[in-house]
Structures are given as C-alpha cells and as structure tokens.
Amino acid sequence: MTATTTNAADRRTPHSGGTGRAGTGQAGPNRPRLPGRLRRVGLPYLLLLPALLLELLVHLVPMVFGILMSFKELTQFFIRDWTSAPWSGFDNYRVSVDFDAPIGQALLHSFFVTIGFTVLSVGLAWLIGTTAAVYMQENFRGRGILRAVFLTPYALPVYAAVITWAFMFQRDNGLVNHVLGDQLGLTDGHTFWLIGDNSFVALLTVHVWKLWPFAFLIIMAGLQNIPRELYEAASIDGAGIWQQIRRITLPSLRSVNQVLVLVLFLWTFNDFNTPYVLFGKSAPEAADLVSIHIYQASFVTWNFGTGSAMSVLLLLFLLVVTAVYLVLTSRGRKAADV
Amino acid sequence: MSSTAQAPGAARTAPRRSPSAPPPSFVWSRRVFLTLLTIFVLVPVYVMLSSSLKPLQDVSGAFRWVPSGLTIRPYIDIWSTVPLAKYFVNSLIVAGAATVCSVIVAVFAAYAVSRYRFRGKRVFTVTVLSTQMFPGILFLLPLFLIYVNIGNATGIALFGSRGGLILTYLTFSLPFSIWMLIGYFDSVPQSLDEAALVDGCGALGALFRIIVPAAIPGIVAVAVYAFMTAWGEVLFASVMTNETTRTLAVGLQGYATENNVYWNQVMAASLVVSVPVVAGFLLLQRYLVTGLTAGAVK
Numbered sequence: 001m002t003a004t005t006t007n008a009a010d011r012r013t014p015h016s017g018g019t020g021r022a023g024t025g026q027a028g029p030n031r032p033r034l035p036g037r038l039r040r041v042g043l044p045y046l047l048l049l050p051a052l053l054l055e056l057l058v059h060l061v062p063m064v065f066g067i068l069m070s071f072k073e074l075t076q077f078f079i080r081d082w083t084s085a086p087w088s089g090f091d092n093y094r095v096s097v098d099f100d101a102p103i104g105q106a107l108l109h110s111f112f113v114t115i116g117f118t119v120l121s122v123g124l125a126w127l128i129g130t131t132a133a134v135y136m137q138e139n140f141r142g143r144g145i146l147r148a149v150f151l152t153p154y155a156l157p158v159y160a161a162v163i164t165w166a167f168m169f170q171r172d173n174g175l176v177n178h179v180l181g182d183q184l185g186l187t188d189g190h191t192f193w194l195i196g197d198n199s200f201v202a203l204l205t206v207h208v209w210k211l212w213p214f215a216f217l218i219i220m221a222g223l224q225n226i227p228r229e230l231y232e233a234a235s236i237d238g239a240g241i242w243q244q245i246r247r248i249t250l251p252s253l254r255s256v257n258q259v260l261v262l263v264l265f266l267w268t269f270n271d272f273n274t275p276y277v278l279f280g281k282s283a284p285e286a287a288d289l290v291s292i293h294i295y296q297a298s299f300v301t302w303n304f305g306t307g308s309a310m311s312v313l314l315l316l317f318l319l320v321v322t323a324v325y326l327v328l329t330s331r332g333r334k335a336a337d338v
Numbered sequence: 339m340s341s342t343a344q345a346p347g348a349a350r351t352a353p354r355r356s357p358s359a360p361p362p363s364f365v366w367s368r369r370v371f372l373t374l375l376t377i378f379v380l381v382p383v384y385v386m387l388s389s390s391l392k393p394l395q396d397v398s399g400a401f402r403w404v405p406s407g408l409t410i411r412p413y414i415d416i417w418s419t420v421p422l423a424k425y426f427v428n429s430l431i432v433a434g435a436a437t438v439c440s441v442i443v444a445v446f447a448a449y450a451v452s453r454y455r456f457r458g459k460r461v462f463t464v465t466v467l468s469t470q471m472f473p474g475i476l477f478l479l480p481l482f483l484i485y486v487n488i489g490n491a492t493g494i495a496l497f498g499s500r501g502g503l504i505l506t507y508l509t510f511s512l513p514f515s516i517w518m519l520i521g522y523f524d525s526v527p528q529s530l531d532e533a534a535l536v537d538g539c540g541a542l543g544a545l546f547r548i549i550v551p552a553a554i555p556g557i558v559a560v561a562v563y564a565f566m567t568a569w570g571e572v573l574f575a576s577v578m579t580n581e582t583t584r585t586l587a588v589g590l591q592g593y594a595t596e597n598n599v600y601w602n603q604v605m606a607a608s609l610v611v612s613v614p615v616v617a618g619f620l621l622l623q624r625y626l627v628t629g630l631t632a633g634a635v636k
Contacts, residue, residue, distance in 0.1 A: 043541055047450035048462060050443045051512060058509040059469040062480035069480060082483050132375060135368045138360065146372060148620050153379055155619035158570040159587045160608035164382045167389065167397075167601050175385055178401035209378065221630035241360050263470070270473040273572040294475045299577065304479050311476035318471050 063315075070308035085305070092309035103297075107310060109285070110293040114269060117204060117289060122264045124208045126257075129215025134249055137223050147220075154213035162277035165206040169193035169278075194279060199287040207274050211267070215260060222256035223249065258329045262322065269318065290314055390606035397601040412606035416593075419603055424582075425589035426611065432500050432585060433568035436507035440564040441557060444512055448519030449545050453531070463520070466513045474573050481506065482577055498580040506574050511564035518563075518629065522556030523549055525632045559629025562622050569615055586611050 069082065070092050078085035098104035132150060136143055153161060168175040171192055181189025193202045226248065234244050272291040275283050281300055283292045294314070298307030360368075389397050390412055392405045416422050447466075451459060485497035496502035530552065531544040539547060550557065575587040590611070593604045619626075 041456070044450040044454035044456040044459075047446040051447035051466065051516065052462070054443065054505070054509045054512065055466055055469060058481060058506055059472060059477060060465075062477035062484060063472060065480035065484065066476050069483075079483065079486070081487070128375065131371060135371060140368075146376065148623065149376060149379060151619065151623055152383065152616060155566065155616045156612050157566075157586070157615055159572055159590050160386075160612045161382065163590060163604055163608055164386045167604065168382065168385055170601075173398055173401055173601070175381070175401045182400070209382070217626065218630060221627050224627070224631045241364050266471055270475075272474055273570070276572055276576070291473060291475050294473075295478075295573070298475075298479055304483075307475075308479055311473060311479070314473050315471070315476055318473070322471060 066308050067312055069304060070312045072305050074303075074305035074308070076302040079304075082304075088305065092305045093313070095306055096309045096313060103306065106288075107290075107293065110288040110290050113200070113286070113288055114290045117200070117207075117287075118265060118268045120204055121207050121211060121268045122261060124204075125211040125215050125264060126261060128208070128212040129217075130219050130253070132212075132216050133219035133223060134245055136220070137249070150216055151213050153210050154217065156210075158210065158273040159277050161210060162206055162274055165202075165209070166194065166278050169202050195284045197286045199279065199284040203275060203278060203283075203287040203289075206278060207268065207271065210274065211264065215264065218256060218260045219253060222253050226252045262325060265325075266318065266322070386605045386609050386612075389602055390609050392602050394600065394602055397605075398598075412600075412602040413610070415600075416603045416607045416610065419600060420589055420592035420607075422586075422589065422607055422610070425584055425586045428500065428579075428583055429569060429585040429587070429611075432503050432507065433565050435500075435504045436511070436568040437561055437564040439504065440508040440511050440515060441561050443508070444515035444519055444560060445545070445550065445557065447512075447516045448523050449549065451516070451520050452523035453528070463517075466516055469509075470513050478573060478577060481574075485578070497578060498583060500583050503574065503578055503583070503585070506578070507568040507571060508564070510571070511560070511567045515560040515564060518560055519553065519556055522553045522629065522632050526552045555625040556629040556632060558622055558625040562619060562626060566615065566619065 069085075071087060071089060072078075072082070072085040073088040073091070074082055074085045095101070095103050096107055099108050136147065167173075171177060171190060174193070176193060177187070177189050177191055180187045181191070191198060193199065230248050230252075231244055234248055239247065270291055271289065272295065275287060275289050275292045276295075279287065279292075281292075282296055283289065290310075294307050294310045297310060298304050388403075388405055391408045391410065393407060393409050393411065396402065396406055450456075451463060482497065485502050489495050489497050496505065526549050531539075531548045534544040534548045535541070570587065572587045575585045579585060579588060590604070590607055593600045593607065
C-alpha cells in the first residue's frame with residue numbers, strides 16, 4: 001500500500017515539479033505552502049488515488065473488457081473463463097445492426113422506443129420541475145410543507161415506488177382502472193396497462209413521477225443564485241411578475257438547464273430500474289427500453305457477446321449525442337453572451 | 339376589494355422577490371398547478387399506506403378508496419413471508435458502507451482538485467464525470483465476469499458478497515459527489531485554510547479542521563445522495579447477490595408467488611423500507627438545497 005502510493009508520487013514528480021512551481025508562481029501567496037518538495041507535488045495524486053483506483057476497477061477496466069467481449073463469441077459455456085472464448089471479429093456488431101433479421105430489428109425497435117420515452121420523460125420532468133420551482137420561488141403559506149411533499153418521489157426507493165405504481169396499474173384491483181373506468185367512465189375499466197401498447201404510457205407516467213422532483217430540486221437551487229437586485233430593479237421599472245419570469249428567471253437558468261437536461265437525458269436513456277420493477281425481466285414490446293433489451297440478450301438468453309456489442313453501440317450513441325449537445329449549447333451560450 | 343387588502347399584508351409577510359404582491363392571475367394559476375401536482379405526487383403514497391392496512395380480500399378485489407376494515411396483519415406477516423429483516427440488514431450494511439467510503443474518497447479527491455494545480459487535473463475530472471454517461475448495462479456484464487474471475491483466482495468472494503456490492507455502489511455516487519464537493523470547497527475562502535497552514539497545520543489538518551467543517555451542508559448532501567443511490571439500486575443487486583446477501587431491492591419481489599400477489603404485504607413492506615429513507619431525506623433536504631446551490635449549480 002505504502003509502496004504503491006510512494007511509487008505513484010515518485011513517478012509523477014518530474015512532470016508535476018514544473019507545473020507545481022508554475023502554479024505557485026502564478027497564484028502567489030494564495031497557494032498553500034507545504035513542507036518538502038515531494039509532498040507538495042505528490043499530495044494531490046495521493047489524494048486522488050483512491051477515487052482513481054475505484055473508477056478504474058469498477059468503470060474503466062470493465063468498459064475496456066466490455067469492448068473486448070463484444071468481439072468474442074461469448075456464451076454461457078465460457079463464463080468461467082471468458083478470455084478463452086473464440087474471437088468473432090465484428091460478428092456481434094453485424095448481428096446487432098442487421099435490421100432485416102429479428103435481433104437487429106428488435107434492437108432498432110427498442111432504440112426508437114427509448115428515444116421517444118427519453119424525449120417525452122425529460123421534456124415533461126423538466127417542464128413540471130421548472131414550473132413548480134418558479135411558482136414556489138416566492139414565499140407563501142405552506143411552502144415548506146409542499147416542498148417536502150414534492151421531494152417525496154425522489155426520496156422513495158425506486159423499487160418501493162415502482163411496485164406501488166405496478167399495483168395501481170393492475171387490471172382488476174388497480175386504482176387507475178377504478179378511477180378512469182368506474183369513477184370517470186373514460187375507459188371500460190378493463191384496460192391492460194402493463195402489457196400491450198398502454199405499457200408505454202404506464203412507464204412514462206411512473207418515470208416522470210419519479211424524475212421531476214430532481215429537476216425541481218436543481219432548478220430551486222439555481223433560482224437561489226439569482227441576485228434579488230435584478231428583480232427589484234425590474235419591478236421599479238414596472239415589470240410585472242410574468243415579465244420578470246420571462247426576462248429574468250428563465251434566462252438566468254440557462255447554464256443550470258444545460259447540465260440538468262443532459263443529466264436527465266443520460267439517466268433516462270440508461271434507466272433500468274423503472275422498467276425492470278414494473279415489467280420484470282422482459283418488457284412488453286411498446287415499452288422495451290434498450291437497457292432491458294440488452295439485459296435480456298445477455299442474462300436471459302446468455303449471449304454476452306451480442307449484449308456487449310449492443311452496449312458499446314449504445315455508449316457510442318450517447319458519446320456522440322453528448323458531444324454534439326455540449327458543442328451546441330456552449331456555442332449557443334457564447335452567442336448569447338456576445 | 340381583496341387586492342387592496344392583500345397588498346400590504348403580502349408585503350409584510352415576505353417580499354422574497356418582488357416588492358408588490360403577485361397579481362391574481364399568478365396566484366390562481368399557482369394554486370391550480372400546485373394542487374394538481376400534489377395529487378399526482380401523493381396518490382401513490384396514499385395507495386401504499388391505505389393498502390398496507392387492508393385485509394387480503396380487499397386488495398384482491400376492485401380498488402376501493404376507503405378500506406372496508408383496517409388491519410395491521412400485513413405488518414406482522416411481512417417478516418415471515420420473506421426474510422425481510424435479513425434483506426433490511428443487508429441493504430443497511432451495503433448502503434451504509436458504500437456511503438461512508440464514497441464520502442471519504444470524494445472529500446479527498448475534491449480537496450485535491452479544488453486546492454492544487456497538477457498535471458492531469460482536467461483529464462481526471464472529465465474522465466470521472468464521463469463515467470456518468472456509461473450505461474449500467476455496459477459494465478454490468480464485464481464487472482460480473484471480473485468479480486467471478488477474481489473470485490476464482492484469489493478466493494476473494496466479490497461476486498455474491500456484500501463487499502462486491504459495496505465496492506460497486508460506492509463508485510456510482512462518486513462522480514457526482516466529487517463534482518459537487520469541488521464546487522463546494524471552491525466556495526470556502528482559501529484564506530481560511532491558508533491561515534491554518536501558516537499556523538502549522540498540515541494539508542490534511544487544514545482539510546479536516548477548516549474545509550470539512552465549513553462544507554458540512556455539501557458533505558451531508560453528498561452522503562444523502564450516496565445512500566439513496568445505493569439503497570435504491572436494482573440492476574446490480576439483482577445480478578450480484580445470492581440467497582444470503584440479497585438486498586431489499588430484490589427481496590421485495592418475493593411477495594409475488596405463482597398463484598397470488600400479497601399486495602397488502604407488498605405495500606406494507608414498501609412502506610417499512612421507505613420510511614427510514616424518506617424521513618432522513620426530508621430532515622436533511624435543507625442541506626441538500628444549500629449543498630446543491632453552492633456546489634453543483636454554480
């Protein structure tokens with residue numbers, strides 16, 4: 001343990017010596033002074049080491065292995081020693097993107113389902129969260145209690161909340177059919193919600209219910225950073241509350257929204273918990289999200305190679321979308337600043 | 339009539355934002371929106387609570403808003419239908435250990451990034467943050483096999499053990515925690531820990547005596563987030579646990595048998611596992627908003 005840490009520090013000394021000095025020179029008296037050259041340049045690396053090792057072990061190494069596995073013919077026979085599985089080149093990828101064959105077709109279908117699900121979820125969660133936060137920016141009686149109530153879906157463990165929703169969506173003994181069918185007469189009261197086309201609506205409802213409080217929380221925090229003087233000045237100039245919201249509040253949330261929407265997008269796109277608890281190991285076709293789909297390909301039909309290839313394709317897609325999004329939003333922000 | 343009476347009153351109570359009272363259009367749209375939202379949020383909570391107090395024939399038939407009779411029977415039966423207490427303890431150990439480790443690791447990393455200049459700083463923060471992007475499913479398969487292989491090679495049981503799950507979960511909350519604490523530590527004036535260093539504190543002394551106490555809201559927020567992440571995780575728990583290490587996330591599915599789902603017991607168990615987390619969260623939510631304000635949102 002000590003050996004490795006010292007080693008890591010030593011290794012980095014030559015590079016970091018320069019930057020360390022440069023840093024001290026630039027920042028002047030603001031830099032903390034530490035006794036000993038080794039400690040000064042080695043300490044940051046030492047502090048980062050645990051985080052780095054953990055990220056390596058649980059995220060980066062598995063990711064590299066995952067990419068390797070996607071080029072292997074990895075079935076349940078090779079689980080004990082996956083390295084001995086035969087190489088298959090791009091076969092797994094070919095199967096995954098062969099949209100005329102059943103596997104590729106199913107993947108493409110679940111991809112489109114996921115896109116629709118993500119766009120609607122993020123849009124609705126953002127809209128509800130922002131509206132609630134803006135309405136609650138000003139004080140009124142019961143605001144504190146309401147805030148606690150609104151954060152409850154976020155605090156509830158996913159499985160407990162989603163299982164309750166699954167109960168509510170039961171055909172015969174669920175609340176949803178009782179209210180929509182028996183009490184309001186909108187449906188005939190025997191609707192299936194967890195199988196067939198309606199499952200998409202059910203999944204969307206549950207996910208938005210669970211997701212919007214996070215948007216609410218972040219927007220609320222963002223609103224606290226808007227200087228009061230802006231509102232005071234606007235109100236002296238005769239701007240009404242709606243104008244203040246449109247001219248001050250919403251533009252001030254720009255940078256918060258940039259990160260928030262990205263996080264909501266990634267969480268929703270990769271979400272596994274909600275469909276898994278709602279539907280089990282295989283989701284109905286209308287709500288077959290990519291993550292569940294890959295889980296099924298890997299752990300139900302035991303085809304790890306194809307599952308890995310699908311995961312890598314998913315990651316590539318997310319990387320491209322994120323990169324494009326970041327470029328577009330930062331460009332938009334620069335344009336707005338000028 | 340009401341607007342003239344309301345204006346001075348509203349101004350007296352709390353003009354948090356605008357010096358004049360909001361117009362009726364704003365107040366009414368707010369009332370309607372917040373009422374509808376409250377119903378949307380609370381209906382599942384009501385279903386959970388009311389169904390957990392119903393006898394089995396009540397939850398098996400058509401839904402009723404008002405229970406025909408109240409019983410606490412489900413709360414007694416949940417412990418014997420599935421070994422709920424064991425799952426509860428497993429979840430508590432796994433989530434607790436993951437939280438403690440994650441917070442400690444994040445504090446060190448965020449301190450380094452916030453207070454030092456070093457080569458590779460940008461690469462580190464970008465890499466750590468981008469792990470947020472990985473679909474869980476992408477590293478579930480390899481991690482599963484890595485844990486199995488480590489187990490075969492060294493005899494250290496990571497797969498199926500609580501240790502493996504702790505290790506996995508603590509990295510889940512790490513990127514967000516580090517990111518948020520960097521922002522939080524940045525907001526603590528450097529002159530404070532500098533003074534401590536001048537007074538003879540070591541770098542770690544300055545961290546624990548000055549920065550950590552000043553950043554408590556941020557650290558509490560991060561701990562809450564880490565605990566909830568671990569407590570609610572389903573995917574890895576369903577693959578990486580066995581009979582003895584199963585957590586609540588997987589165990590709760592045991593109330594569904596082939597013939598029947600004991601919905602009243604499912605709801606009672608859901609309530610029992612939710613109450614500690616929700617209570618803790620609501621107590622600490624103030625910290626969460628302050629923590630986010632200073633840390634993540636800036």
